[in-house]
Amino acid sequence: MRYLSQIFQPLITIPKGAKLKNTDITCKSQKLLLECGLIRPTSAGLFTILPLARRAIDKLENLIHKCLEHVNAQRMSLPSLTSARLWERSGRLDQVGAELLMVQDRHNKQYLLAPTHEEAVTELMADVGPLSYKQLPLLIYQISNKYRDELRPKHGLLRAREFQMLDLYGVHADEASAASVYDDVTGVYRRLFDSLHLPVHRVSAPPGEMGGSVSHEWQLPAAAGEDTVAVCPSCSHVSLRGPCQRCGSETTTLNSIEVGHTFVLGTRYSECLQARCTPPDSNPTPLVMSCYGIGITRLLAGSIEHLSSETSIRWPAPIAPYTALVIGPKEGSKEWLSHNPERVRGVSQLITDALGDEEVIIDDRHHLTIGKRLMLADRMGYPYIIVCGRSSTDTPPKYELYRSNSGHEEPGPLLLELSPLLEHIKQSQPKLFNKCINSFYVLLFLWKRFVLLFQCMIHLVLSDHHRP
Ligand SMILES: [Zn+2]
Structure with missing residues (x-):
């Protein structure tokens, strides 16, 4: 069991305009x-x-690993330092130049602290290649720190110079395979954002300096966002700007945060870095590549930006640092007699059994009043706050349950006996979401089998047709 008094959490108060x-x-x-x-x-x-915050990020990463398992993506790690020579060969050294943090080693060899790894992955493919078409498609990813020498870093984690990013790379034999995998992976990204209850919009975007044919930005509306999206009031279509491309209506412009960007890169990198594969009946051809990035630390800050009030954090429930906080009585109070620390620990253990390991923390700062601790807990936004307050001296004891989850602000607490309290907590969101994710993959699996069967039938009919 964890106790809040032992957590390294240096609280501060920032005066206005400081x-x-x-x-x-x-x-x-x-x-x-x-x-x-x-x-x-x-x-x-x-x-x-x-x-x-590290706990919240770990939870987010675990969700991502689970999602990517469904598309058979494999995790790996590339070095943070990429040879500048490689970026010269791809032509991006000059293109991105000013934003790159450069490093020189003792032999005067230039490296850059990579903001992204298209070059590194493509060179890896060239190094082990040419790949057989049988090895493809291949999806590999990493979650690591990336670097960008922002001219004006601002908004905290929203525009930082070092940030954590998920970068997933697709390696394909041809455009058709790249397009099909692109649909699968962006489908999984969609489910990831849905599971966090965040209205992230997939918006068609120009590929820009990355190159390639297809690209989408993943935009989360929030006042502090430095991007904008155009939302259509009649058909809800979202685009980057201008009137609705679907129905022609005028659109409303919202500030938003780019939390992800996905691309079909085509042969933009494989041609210049000579990464090729061998198709069944022809000479080696350049690999068709795709990449899928999600800014992890930016998504964390963005979701707080989107869900919180000016004074209290609200988390997507699945990534709150702890799902429940238990507040015991103030030392020496009437409630202290019925709920000493040992008893509070017992109650917390039962809540842990309902929620899963490591999801419950006890606020054991008994020298503080319940009111003060409740105020701090609300500010931290634990999805469930359980208080052993005045009614905990009743027979049987009742507990106050505050649910500070996104979008369901309530006027007061629920007053519950222990077993209805546990029952209530058991129906927590993460489990529901898992069910919903699983049924999605079952449907996806069935659909793919159906398409395969259909293709086989077509093939049979055609080969029948061609028989002399
Ligand atoms: Zn429209």
């Missing part, structure tokens, strides 16, 4: 993350991720 390490506090996720002791700046655009 600066921290010479950086302006410009948006609520930045302010709340700092005040609640979740992050700490080291210099402009660089942050230490403190234990509770």
Whole structure:
């Protein structure tokens, strides 16, 4: 069992208009993350991720690993340093130049702290190639720290110089395979955002400096966002700008945060870096590649930006650092007699059994009043807060249950005896979401089998037709 008094969480209060390490506090996720002791700046655009935020990120990463398992993506790790020579060969060294953090080793060899790894992955494919078409399609990914020398880092984790990113790369024999895998992976990304209850829009976008044919931005509406999306009031279609491409209506412009970007890159990198595969009956051809990025730390800050009030954090329930916080009585109070720390621990253990391991934490700062601790807990946004308050001296005891989950603000707590309380908590969202994810994959699997069967039938009919 974890106790809040032992958690390293340096709370601070930031006065209005104050600066921290010479950086302006410009948006609520930045302010709340700092005040609640979740992050700490080291210099402009660089942050230490403190234990509770690290837990939230770990949970997000675990969700991602589970999702990517469904498309058979394999995890790996590339070095953070990429040879500058490689970026020269792809032509991006000049293109991205100013935003790259460069490093020189003792032999005067130039490296860059990579903001992304298309070159590195493509060179890997060239190095082991030419690949047989039988090895393809291949999906490989990593979650690692990336670097971008932002001119003006701002909004805390939303525009930092070092950030965590999921980058997934698809390697294909041809365009058709790339397109089909693109649909599968973006489908999985869709489910990931849905499972976090975030209205992330997939918006067609120009590929820009990345190159390639198809690209989508994944945009989360939030006031602090530096991008905008155009939402159609009649058909809900979302585009980057202009009147609705689907029905022609005028659109409403919303600020939004780009939390992901996906591309079919085509042969943009494989041609210049000579990464090829061998089709069954012809000479080696350049690989067709795709890439799929999600900014992990940006998604975390973006979801807080989207869900929170000015004064209280709200998390997507599946990634809250702890799902439930239990507040015991103040030392020496009437409730203290019925609910001493040992008894509170017993109640918390039962809640742990209902929620799963490591999801419950006890606020054991008994010298603070319940009201003060409840205020702090609300600010941290634990999805469930259980208080052993006045009614915990009843026979049988009753507990106050506060649910501070996204979008369901309630006027007061529920007052419940222990077993209805546990029952209530058991029906927590993450489990529901797992069911919904699983049925999605079953349907996807059945659909793919159906398509395969259909293709076989067509093939049989055609080969019949051609028989002399
Ligand atoms: Zn429309």
